[in-house]
Amino acid sequence: MSHIREKHREEKNLGFKWGTSIGAGAKNSDIMFYESFIFKGEEYFVYDCVYFDLGQPEASIGKLVKLFVGPDHVKKVKVVWFMRPSEIRNYLGDYEPRWNEIFLASGHGRGVSNINLVESIVGKCNVVCTSNDHRNPQAYSEADLRRADYFFCCHFDVGELAISDTFPDMVDRVKVEHFFNKKTEQKLLGPINLKSNVKRQTQRPNLSSKIKVVTKSNGVTVKDDNSGSRVSSLVKESKVEPVSMTKQVHLPSENIPVRPKTSNSNSSTQHSGSSQCEARDEIDKAEVKFPKDPLTSPDEVQPYKKRKLFLDERTNDKVHNFDGQLGHDRGINIDNQLVQVSRVPDDDRRNWFEQQPWEQRLERAQESGSLVSLENVDPSYTSEEVEDLVWHAFNEKVEAKMIEQTTFSCPCYGKALIIFKSKEAANSAIFQLMKRCLMLADGRPLIARRESLRKGAKVGFVGHLTVDKLQLQRQTEDMKKAKSTSHASQPNNIEFDMGMEWRLLQLQSDMWWKALHEQRQAKEIEAVRNQLKMKWQ
Amino acid sequence: MESGKQNEYAAFEEKVRRTVYLDNLSPNVTESIVRTALDQYGTVKSVEFIPNYLEPRNMPQCALVEMEKGKQAKVVISTLSEFPFMMSGMPRPVRARAAVAEMFGDRPRKPGRQIRICWLDTADPDFEVASKLKQLVKRHATETAVMLKHQLEKEEKLAKQQGETLKANYKKYEMIDSLMADGAARRLARCYNLRVSDDSGPSTFH
Numbered sequence: 001m002s003h004i005r006e007k008h009r010e011e012k013n014l015g016f017k018w019g020t021s022i023g024a025g026a027k028n029s030d031i032m033f034y035e036s037f038i039f040k041g042e043e044y045f046v047y048d049c050v051y052f053d054l055g056q057p058e059a060s061i062g063k064l065v066k067l068f069v070g071p072d073h074v075k076k077v078k079v080v081w082f083m084r085p086s087e088i089r090n091y092l093g094d095y096e097p098r099w100n101e102i103f104l105a106s107g108h109g110r111g112v113s114n115i116n117l118v119e120s121i122v123g124k125c126n127v128v129c130t131s132n133d134h135r136n137p138q139a140y141s142e143a144d145l146r147r148a149d150y151f152f153c154c155h156f157d158v159g160e161l162a163i164s165d166t167f168p169d170m171v172d173r174v175k176v177e178h179f180f181n182k183k184t185e186q187k188l189l190g191p192i193n194l195k196s197n198v199k200r201q202t203q204r205p206n207l208s209s210k211i212k213v214v215t216k217s218n219g220v221t222v223k224d225d226n227s228g229s230r231v232s233s234l235v236k237e238s239k240v241e242p243v244s245m246t247k248q249v250h251l252p253s254e255n256i257p258v259r260p261k262t263s264n265s266n267s268s269t270q271h272s273g274s275s276q277c278e279a280r281d282e283i284d285k286a287e288v289k290f291p292k293d294p295l296t297s298p299d300e301v302q303p304y305k306k307r308k309l310f311l312d313e314r315t316n317d318k319v320h321n322f323d324g325q326l327g328h329d330r331g332i333n334i335d336n337q338l339v340q341v342s343r344v345p346d347d348d349r350r351n352w353f354e355q356q357p358w359e360q361r362l363e364r365a366q367e368s369g370s371l372v373s374l375e376n377v378d379p380s381y382t383s384e385e386v387e388d389l390v391w392h393a394f395n396e397k398v399e400a401k402m403i404e405q406t407t408f409s410c411p412c413y414g415k416a417l418i419i420f421k422s423k424e425a426a427n428s429a430i431f432q433l434m435k436r437c438l439m440l441a442d443g444r445p446l447i448a449r450r451e452s453l454r455k456g457a458k459v460g461f462v463g464h465l466t467v468d469k470l471q472l473q474r475q476t477e478d479m480k481k482a483k484s485t486s487h488a489s490q491p492n493n494i495e496f497d498m499g500m501e502w503r504l505l506q507l508q509s510d511m512w513w514k515a516l517h518e519q520r521q522a523k524e525i526e527a528v529r530n531q532l533k534m535k536w537q
Numbered sequence: 538m539e540s541g542k543q544n545e546y547a548a549f550e551e552k553v554r555r556t557v558y559l560d561n562l563s564p565n566v567t568e569s570i571v572r573t574a575l576d577q578y579g580t581v582k583s584v585e586f587i588p589n590y591l592e593p594r595n596m597p598q599c600a601l602v603e604m605e606k607g608k609q610a611k612v613v614i615s616t617l618s619e620f621p622f623m624m625s626g627m628p629r630p631v632r633a634r635a636a637v638a639e640m641f642g643d644r645p646r647k648p649g650r651q652i653r654i655c656w657l658d659t660a661d662p663d664f665e666v667a668s669k670l671k672q673l674v675k676r677h678a679t680e681t682a683v684m685l686k687h688q689l690e691k692e693e694k695l696a697k698q699q700g701e702t703l704k705a706n707y708k709k710y711e712m713i714d715s716l717m718a719d720g721a722a723r724r725l726a727r728c729y730n731l732r733v734s735d736d737s738g739p740s741t742f743h
Contacts, residue, residue: 058656086658099655359588376674379639382646393656404587405639406560406599408685410677414639437657437667445657445667447674464563464629487623494706498699499621499630505695506561506632509688516684521677528673531666 016075016118018067019043030071037067037075039118047178049082049127052120053395057432058084061102061125061150065113065174075118080172080179081105082127083156091161095154102127102150104179106171107157113172122395125149129180133167136180358401361419366453369423372430373451376444379405379414386416393438396425408509410517412525417451426450443532542648549638549645554607555582556636557614562598566624574624575602578616579609587642596689601636610635629696 019036036045044050046067051059062079069075083105085097097103105112128148129136145151154165167176365371377386379402386400399419405411420426432438433448440446490496559571568584575581582603589596604610614633616622621630638644657664716722726732 086656086660089660375678376671380647382644383642384646401642402639404642405637406587408681408688410681411639413674413677436659437661437664437671439655439657439663439667443670445671445674447671490620494703495623496621498703499623501695501699502561502629503621503632505691506630509691512684512688516680521680524673524677525670528666528669531669532663 018069019045025068031068034067034069037118039121042124044121044124049125050079051122051125052079052116053122054116054120057436058086059122059395061127062113062116063127063179065172065178076115077118077121078113078115080113080174081111082150082152083111088156088163091156092163095163098151100148100150102152103163104152104155104167104171105158106155106168107159109158111158127152129153131165131167131180133180135167135177138181361399362417362453365419366451369450370420370426371451371453372418372420372426372448374400374416374418375413375447375449377402377414377416377446378440378442378444379409379411381414381416383416386418390418390429394425394429394432396420396429398425408513410521412517412522418448443529542646545645546648549641552603553636553638553641555605555610556601556603557610557633558599558601558636558640559631559633560597560599561629561632562600562624563629564598566598566600570624571600571602574622575604575613578604578613580605587640601640 017038018034019038020034022033022035025031025033034046036043038044044064044067046064049061049063052062054060061082061084063082064077065080066078067076068078082102084102085092088103126147126149128145128151130145130151131153132138154163155167155171156163167179169176171179362371374386374390381389381402383401386402387398390396390398390400398421401417403409403415403417405414409415418426420429430448430450433446437445557575562571568586571584572581582605584603585601587599587601589598602613604613614635617631617633622633623629624631657667
């Protein structure tokens with residue numbers, strides 16, 4: 001029954017690999033700057049928004065503005081930070097931030113940016129800028145906004161300790177345009193809407209590139225683009241494998257290496273991006289040029305096969321973006337699986353190894369103290385969603401199983417059993433949930449508790465009666481059969497009467513459970529929830 | 538191929554419609570017993586027992602039985618509600634009801650679902666309310682536990698009561714039987730000039 005797979009992915013470093021270099025440092029030629037790098041199976045580009053794990057309970061969000069390695073071979077990134085409302089709550093004044101709003105750090109002073117090690121990156125973050133600044137392409141739709149992890153429309157000046165929604169020209173010596181929305185959406189999953197796709201397409205003609213594309217499973221990307229609405233994000237495309245594609249400019253991954261050369265045209269295309277008519281022509285051209293030959297390549301077959309294996313695999317990147325997109329956009333599966341492709345080796349292993357049966361894992365977890373029960377979960381969640389939830393909240397990979405609803409479980413509450421990797425992880429999660437509140441979007445605070453399985457041999461079942469053993473000898477074959485086969489009692493013997501008594505009791509118990517759950521408990525919950533001030537669904 | 542996920546979920550929902558949730562099953566009941574029992578109502582496609590990790594150990598078992606057609610499932614449910622259905626023992630009947638999606642532990646995700654979470658700190662305006670909600674949840678959990686205990690106690694009581702009744706009835710039958718068997722009844726009948734038919738045998742109560 002084990003449907004939870006171990007995720008070893010995050011444990012072992014899938015290797016670090018620099019992308020294209022954009023040159024050595026001006027001041028110090030020992031430092032080499034890069035456009036991108038691959039880390040733990042993800043490709044990060046300059047100006048991507050990522051999550052950092054700096055030891056704080058919540059991951060910090062920042063934008064990578066420089067990727068470089070020094071002469072000491074230590075890989076570093078320079079990050080401009082986004083502030084969470086909780087971090088600047090003393091300076092918000094009357095401003096009421098939304099629950100997923102963040103603020104760009106700006107100004108001069110401590111806290112705007114700093115240099116971090118690559119190893120503290122935990123994953124990508126999808127941040128949308130909703131500012132009305134003229135330099136910000138309003139390239140997002142309602143769906144994008146809903147799908148995004150965070151959005152920002154103001155910046156927080158660390159010098160003046162105040163928020164403002166007019167953006168300066170430079171933030172920490174980086175042009176502010178880089179902080180606004182770009183044609184290159186950073187969403188890993190989910191297609192970008194047509195507008196931003198348009199923008200990306202417009203870029204291509206500008207780039208005079210003879211770069212051969214090195215992309216995995218390109219054909220799928222191709223198909224996505226062709227359909228227009230299924231454009232995968234920049235990152236995904238660049239991870240796509242080479243499939244005898246010596247295609248030209250139009251493949252989006254070109255953007256990255258070539259960007260520095262055409263940085264001027266970048267900003268200009270951002271402006272022009274809004275004029276869709278010209279863009280349309282480009283799209284048509286671009287679409288025409290995409291060949292369909294990848295389908296015939298043998299390489300294709302393999303990734304497809306592997307992807308099918310994980311059709312029910314968690315399709316999100318572990319960091320964020322729960323399956324919201326699945327419903328909205330077609331082709332998500334392909335896109336998602338595209339992302340997964342790089343993780344496939346691990347996933348395969350996971351499948352083929354014999355998993356210990358769930359019960360055994362539960363017991364071991366209990367012995368090691370890492371079994372936790374998570375309560376007040378929405379009962380319609382699935383186990384996978386719970387695992388994603390825990391990952392997002394605590395950056396912990398766990399195994400989860402939703403406890404099934406039974407005849408006496410309250411329909412308002414769901415419960416899940418979580419196996420953490422270690423006792424410390426479990427402890428820290430419990431502690432955090434106790435100290436602060438982790439709320440689900442519909443206004444439920446989650447509770448975690450150390451759980452222990454009920455032990456002991458099964459006590460006898462109440463309700464099945466037997467007569468004195470002596471009589472058994474006198475029973476005929478038929479009688480014995482009648483007892484052992486399952487049958488519906490007919491109203492001609494005592495068995496029927498007794499059975500009916502039991503039915504009566506069962507009905508009674510149904511009624512009192514109903515009374516408890518629906519009438520009392522649900523009402524109490526409603527009463528308290530109405531007191532919530534923030535907008536919950 | 539988003540339709541893949543949609544299809545998967547639609548197939549799952551269809552399966553839920555065809556599934557019957559049985560409980561009050563004795564721990565001796567195995568999959569084959571359930572299968573043969575419900576085969577008379579239709580084709581049983583699969584039987585899955587729901588493991589019980591957290592509840593008291595003497596809770597009766599529960600199982601999800603997937604039938605081939607939704608109609609068959611309905612027939613099962615209606616029959617089992619009308620007549621007490623015995624499995625592997627008597628007289629506690631098995632209870633059947635229609636399954637719901639949440640009863641399946643390994644259900645697929647619903648497509649188009651989005652989960653969002655938010656951390657609240659002590660300074661947040663809703664922190665108080667959230668703490669209250671947390672306490673409410675805990676209280677409800679204890680209430681549920683108490684009620685469950687109560688239910689189990691009631692069940693035990695009923696079983697005991699029935700056991701007593703059964704024993705008493707049985708004793709009576711035994712007595713009658715023995716009377717018939719050892720001829721005491723016949724002798725008495727001769728004494729009183731009554732006729733006693735000779736169809737005595739072991740009682741049909743087993």
